[in-house]
Amino acid sequence: MKTSIYLLFALLPLTILRAQEAKPAAKKKFDNFHYIDAAKEYERRIRRGDDSQETLEKLGDTYYKNANMEMAVKWYGQLFSKYERTLSLEYIFKYIHTLKGVGNYNLAKALMKIYSKKADKNKFEVDQFMDNDIALDELINQQPKFVVSPLSLNSSNADFGPMFYQNKIVFASSRDSMNLHTRVYEWNQQPYLNLYEADTVELGSDLVDVRQFGTDINTKYHEASVTFNKEGTIMYFTRNNYTNKYLERDDKGTNHLKLYRSELQGGYWTNPEEVSFNSNSYSVGQPALSPDSKRLYFVSDMPGGIGGTDIYYVYIDKNGTYSEPINLGVKINTSGREMFPFVTNEKLYFASDGHLGLGGLDVFESKITDTLSAPVNLGPVLNSRFDDFGLIVDEVSNRGYFSSNREGGVGDDDIYSFQRLATKCEQTVKGTVLRKSNDQAIVNAEVQLLSNDGTNLSKGKTDAYGVFHFETLLNCETEYKIIVSKEGYESVEQPFTTTDELGKDNSILLILTKELNKLIVMENGVLKIKIDDIYFDLNKANIRPDAAQELNKIVEVMKEYPKMIIKVESHTDSRGSDRYNENLSDRRAKSTGNYIISQGIEANRIESAIGYGEKNLLNHCNNGVKCSNEEHDINRRSEFIIVKLE
Structure with missing residues (x-):
């Protein structure tokens, strides 16, 4: 490199x-x-x-x-x-x-x-x-864990230090700007570094449409190694100690590196400002923000370190103030060089020549728990006997990019994409349980995860948001099912099949209906909502409390099936005159329909509410036929016929 x-x-x-x-x-x-x-x-x-x-x-x-x-x-x-x-x-x-x-x-x-x-x-x-x-x-001799691919954007000079930015990748390059007055850096006789951006065709695949990033950021000296907050509105980057058009130097005449911060305002980056822990006497650079933007990691050769360059971090409070730099300690830093940190919610990635490697710089990972775990070399293919560094990765897809000066490249340093493999493809599953009638979360529902043969793999309950999450690892491209139950609701069994995507967290939506399906019946080829008989006072049509209790079941069913349309029919027995019975039943049908509407059901969902008197008797008890009270009661009824059900 x-x-x-x-x-x-x-x-x-x-x-x-x-x-x-x-x-x-x-x-x-x-x-x-x-x-x-x-x-x-x-x-x-x-x-x-x-x-x-x-x-x-x-x-x-x-x-x-x-x-x-x-x-x-x-x-x-x-x-x-x-x-x-x-x-x-x-x-x-x-x-x-x-x-x-x-x-x-x-x-x-x-x-x-x-x-x-x-x-x-x-x-x-x-x-x-x-x-x-x-x-x-x-x-x-370690079994390779990565597939690595070169990118078409690489130039004959140096291209390195990729970083995610929205749906783009921002990186540093010393590619010739095609300016006839391109200034050459004597270290390696190449143009100075600037920041560039390119579009991602697909995460972890080729990068296209390369152009300079933030023309108000690049200067005639070095800019490199950038990081962004997740909103893409704040950036930190590395630059020469360069202010007011002049390079600042230490007492030996050396111009060091500093970290600068800029905000995106109105589509433009603000004038970069130094961070408070910069110095004219040593270099600070290669920033990496934690996903929550509360920690800023960086590399420095400041006095008191462990090696040539160490990784440090500072806390950033809500006012944007930085803590004193904190060295990551001897578990991470060595007497060699530790550089190019990248931080996810799960791991710290960095490059080192002090930890055991294959040659040059190797990329390592350290798990983030209460403390950082011992670094693990990412092994051959991703690492080579040359310098490999500047890795960034999406932990969900296990795809990302890194830099290397390995053989077969186009320039001094090139950017490569990678796909992380696994000896066993595994996934997890999460989901949400909602009520059919109103999409409200169902709390404390019992959830079971089963294999396709019915073996119970795990169980749990939904939280206050109706969400569940099983940590049980599932095989890729395998059938499973989830069973959800809750008192007062119909149980649901939902089969699903995992994909071939490593590390995917499957998301399942389950809809529960109130335990009302048994009220929907088929009688003589007609679909109805069946409830207990409702009664009215003598010669009256007002809804009594006991009738309201039964009609509330109709309301619940219609709320559970928000596109259901019904019609209400009221019938009497043959006692009394035909005209009287028809008028009374019609008043009772309309009173019934009005009550249902009063409970929040749209009026257009009741197609009709009609009383038929004694026209549709269910038995032989016509006018003049002697029948018992029980036989007459069979004909006294209200029916709720389903016209439409989706």
Whole structure:
């Protein structure tokens, strides 16, 4: 990686200080981060017979800092063979690291074993100085967990540091702006970094329509490594210490990096402002916001750290004030470099060369619980013997992007997409239980999760919002069913089939109806709502309390079936005159219909309310026929005929 890591934490002064004029040409170029030119000068000194420890160290460093592992291991190898006894642990680490970077794992493991016994781990604590050659073998031979794909947006220069932004990806690039006056950065003789954006065709797939991001953000110097809040209205990004058109420098003439904050207002980003924990004396950059925007993670080489660069975080209060920086500690940070954090609700992802890896920078993950778990290397395919860093991921789909300078790329650093695989595809299920009549949540409903053969896998109850969630892991592409029951409601059984999408949380909607279905019956080919007989006082049509209690059942059924339409028919027995009975039954039918409407049922859902008197007797008790009271009662009835039911 020729730009992305080193230049982001040791940016050169643009003017060489007068105090440096007396230095040899090689050292001047090296101290000013002109590593390509410095390498030429040191190689010229080697050819003239200068193979001193300092010359070999600096020559190896010029290539190491531009991630040219083949050349770095060549010169570190000569350094090691000639000056092993006087080398610092840092250079032993660099040699082991570059050996892995060129795939010479056998020699790397041998040196790791030797120096696990020799090294003072309190001075330089990295996993390369532990007796873990078996662990390295296991890592090398680990079953791949990722499928990685290159992207068409990559240029011949550096493209790295992707970040999600709405339905886009924002990233840093040193691609040529096609400006005839493009300024070149002497570190790697490429244009300065700017922020670009591209559209996502589909999450984790190719990126298209590349263009500069926020023209009011990019300057003539470096901008890179951005993060956004979930609303996309606040951004933090890394930039040179650059204010009022001038670069600020420390007392050695070095221009460091700072974090800047900007807000989206009226479609434009506001003038970036520094965060309070920046400094002119050290670099702060590579921001990552937690999903709730309450923590801002970043990378810094500030004094008091553990390694070359450490990961820190600050709390952000509701007023936007930052706490003092907090180092993530020795579980995460090492004597090497930890960089490019990315945070989800579940995990912290970051790049490191201090934890056990395959060479260069590797990407690690640490689970977020009450504390951060021990980092786990994401293994081969995603990690390589080169620099792999800047990972972002959607935890639901297990798709995302990362940066690498691996072989086969287009430029110095390229952006790749990935799909995380799993040895076993698993999903979960959640759901909501609502009442049919009004879509209100049903609380404390009993919910059971069953396999297709009826085995009870889990059970629970709905909460105050009618929601349930089973943590039981389900196999992908498998049939299951959920049974919901609640006193006073008809039980429902809902089958569902999981998909082939890793980690999907299936969502099920279940609708319960009141236990009223038994009131809907078919009589002589006619669909009716059947309730107990309702009674009226002698010669009256007003609704008595006992009649209202039965009619409320009609109301409940009609609320449960909001598109149901009925008609009301009232009938009498044959006692009394025909005309009287017809008038009385008609008044009672209309009174019944009006009562139902008064309880909240729309009037147009009662097609008619008609009294038929003694016209539709159910037995032989016609006029003049002697019948018992019980036989006459059969004919005294109200009927609720269903005209429409959906």
